[in-house]
Amino acid sequence: GIEKTINFARFCAHENCSADLQLSAKIGFLKPHENKTYLAVGNMKTLMLNVSLFNAGDDAYETTLHIKLPTGLYFIKILDLEEKQINCEVTDSSGIVKLDCNVGYIYVDHLSRIDVSFLLDASSLSRAEEDLNITVHAACENEGEMDDLKSNKVTLAIPLKYEVMLAVHGFVSPTSFVYGSAEENEPGTCMAEKMNLTFHVINTGYSMAPNVSVEIMVPNSFIPQTNKLFNILDVQTTMGECRFENYESNCVSEQQKGALETLKDIFRFLSKTDKRLLYCMKADPNCLNFLCNFGKMESGKEASVHVQLEGRPSILEMDETSALKFEIRATAFPEPNPRVIELNKDENVAHVLLEGLHHQRPKRHFTIAIISSSLLLGLILLLFISYVMWKVGFFKRQYKSILQEENRRDSWSYVNSKSNDDD
Numbered sequence: 005g006i007e008k009t010i011n012f013a014r015f016c017a018h019e020n021c022s023a024d025l026q027l028s029a030k031i032g033f034l035k036p037h038e039n040k041t042y043l044a045v046g047n048m049k050t051l052m053l054n055v056s057l058f059n060a061g062d063d064a065y066e067t068t069l070h071i072k073l074p075t076g077l078y079f080i081k082i083l084d085l086e087e088k089q090i091n092c093e094v095t096d097s098s099g100i101v102k103l104d105c106n107v108g109y110i111y112v113d114h115l116s117r118i119d120v121s122f123l124l125d126a127s128s129l130s131r132a133e134e135d136l137n138i139t140v141h142a143a144c145e146n147e148g149e150m151d152d153l154k155s156n157k158v159t160l161a162i163p164l165k166y167e168v169m170l171a172v173h174g175f176v177s178p179t180s181f182v183y184g185s186a187e188e189n190e191p192g193t194c195m196a197e198k199m200n201l202t203f204h205v206i207n208t209g210y211s212m213a214p215n216v217s218v219e220i221m222v223p224n225s226f227i228p229q230t231n232k233l234f235n236i237l238d239v240q241t242t243m244g245e246c247r248f249e250n251y252e253s254n255c256v257s258e259q260q261k262g263a264l265e266t267l268k269d270i271f272r273f274l275s276k277t278d279k280r281l282l283y284c285m286k287a288d289p290n291c292l293n294f295l296c297n298f299g300k301m302e303s304g305k306e307a308s309v310h311v312q313l314e315g316r317p318s319i320l321e322m323d324e325t326s327a328l329k330f331e332i333r334a335t336a337f338p339e340p341n342p343r344v345i346e347l348n349k350d351e352n353v354a355h356v357l358l359e360g361l362h363h364q365r366p367k368r369h370f371t372i373a374i375i376s377s378s379l380l381l382g383l384i385l386l387l388f389i390s391y392v393m394w395k396v397g398f399f400k401r402q403y404k405s406i407l408q409e410e411n412r413r414d415s416w417s418y419v420n421s422k423s424n425d426d427d
Contacts, residue, residue: 016062017114022148024061025112025156029140030054032121042163043136044345045129046303047210050080051162053122057107057142064112064144071103071122074136078125079103090120112144130212132164132343166344169209170216170336172354176201183320183328184363194235194255195315203309203334203354207301209347215339217297218309222332223282225290226322235314239294243307246296257317283331309334319360328360 032052033040079094079101092105138160177200207213224233235253239246284291298307336352338344
């Protein structure tokens with residue numbers, strides 16, 4: 005037979021014609037989240053895994069790309085697949101998805117770059133307890149030494165966050181009440197009409213809100229006085245539990261009787277202001293503080309708190325102002341957590357106004373004191389005028405002598421006229 009040997013010449017950049025696969029990858033988010041550096045669970049449904057493979061060595065034969073996705077991420081598709089020289093096989097084992105892809109037709113040219121974008125599904129993620137890790141590994145048949153393979157493997161960390169949006173609204177029933185001192189013979193009692201406060205907290209965001217609480221603050225003192233204004237009758241919540249200082253109810257008047265108290269009442273009535281606004285500062289000891297914890301709240305979940313209060317006699321006996329306005333504040337917030345981002349801190353506060361109007365009827369002893377003092381003042385004024393008139397001699401005029409002189413003149417006139425008639 006005829007034997008012929010054909011020699012092929014192969015020119016390699018490296019001595020052993022080894023490839024040098026250099027891998028880089030990054031995570032990208034679709035609009036409108038393209039500028040975010042984290043994945044908001046529940047809100048961001050998809051993400052992009054952008055892989056760039058560069059062969060810095062000789063031609064790479066039978067190049068493969070291996071991608072391991074964490075639990076909660078799933079493969080959807082490769083973007084612009086018809087333009088890419090890549091074919092992937094997807095396997096799912098216990099929720100962990102792996103992609104084994106063949107890159108290039110036969111080999112990947114030296115000094116060539118292949119960019120591939122994988123669209124991933126993140127809609128099943130609902131918890132942000134720990135970050136996600138994606139590993140990407142490139143390999144080929146003619147790889148270099150192990151020491152040179154550090155650049156063919158990449159691990160990407162995806163931070164997970166909760167984007168929390170809490171909304172609060174509330175109301176009070178009734179919205180106003182009448183206060184003022186009762187008659188002296190009536191015993192001091194609490195207000196007959198109870199005050200009902202209701203607040204609703206709603207998770208309006210897409211993410212689950214972990215460990216949500218609401219703080220309700222109600223003014224409970226008329227500064228500078230420290231007497232409590234309300235009794236706590238009932239506190240209920242539809243989720244979780246509420247904590248507050250549950251002091252003893254009291255419907256007995258603490259107002260003292262006596263002349264000094266009467267003078268104080270007169271002074272308070274005369275120096276009464278038009279309106280007084282009562283509000284709470286942060287950690288205010290003069291306010292009722294109800295702290296209710298709801299635990300975790302899923303997206304769209306709502307929780308409610310109902311508080312029933314009773315006005316003490318200290319409100320009814322108040323005469324310092326003609327009108328009261330209570331500013332009741334409720335603030336919802338998640339627990340401090342580096343994985344929680346609050347998006348609407350302006351909407352998680354609700355203010356409810358409760359107004360009180362004075363009946364403008366003075367106390368009986370105050371009325372008596374006013375009438376008595378008016379009579380006394382009038383008598384003193386009369387005596388003073390009389391004294392002044394006496395000092396100027398008004399009461400020392402000679403009324404009698406003047407009257408006798410007038411009579412004498414009249415008599416002489418009569419005698420003279422009689423004499424003239426006789427002549």
